[in-house]
Amino acid sequence: MKRQHKALTFFKGLLAILMLFWIVVGCVAVGTFWRVELISKELYGFEPVVAETFTVSESGSKPQLDVRYSYEYAGEKYEGHELCPYNELTVKASLDGALRKWLTRPDELKLMVFVDPKNPSRSSVVRGWARGNRIEGLAYGTFLITLGLGLLYLLFRPSRRVQDLF
Structure with missing residues (x-):
């Protein structure tokens, strides 16, 4: 009987650890959702401005695009070189084939840059890649x-009624 109780206690402890692991993984997933949601909200608060100059070059050694652009915001000129101020979204966007094809097309391209009104030196070419698989x-x-x-x-949970426990 004692051996069976010991095995049951060990099994309950193992299950409890597994369930706590599930809870932690769930909290990380929900936390990631909210982090990306806040990034998306911030990027959609950026104001659109047409870039004055724009160049794109592809490096054969790395899959990322090298983007350079200049823009004017509130009477001041700025330069930018990022697809997005968040590195993980920049990497995700630069690996996207459709964006790469659109940015490197041969015709004249008017680039829309999204500028942070609080810090105009901070800009983004993309803002939709913050979405991902959030839901x-x-x-x-x-x-x-x-x-x-x-x-x-x-x-x-108690195996007996609560009234019987006291």
Whole structure:
């Protein structure tokens, strides 16, 4: 009987650790969703400005695009070289084949640059890549948190009625 109780206690502890892991993974997924949501909200607050000059070059050794542009905002001239002020979105956008094809097309291109009104030296060529698969991450994270909490409750709930415990 003691051996069976010991095995059951070990099994409950192992399940509890697994459920806590699910909760942590769910919290990370939900946190990632909110981080990307806040980045997206910030980028959509940038004001559009037409770039005065614009050059794109591709490096054979690295898959990223080298973008250079200049723009005027509030009477001052600025230069930029990033697709986005957030590195992870810059990498994601520069690997996108459709964006690469659009930016390197042979005809005359009028580039729209999005400028941060609070800090005009900060600009972005893209802002839609902040979207990604946010909703799936939120759903996945919420599901894991709910599942982990529900199973933890089922695992550690009193086996008798509450009145009988006291």
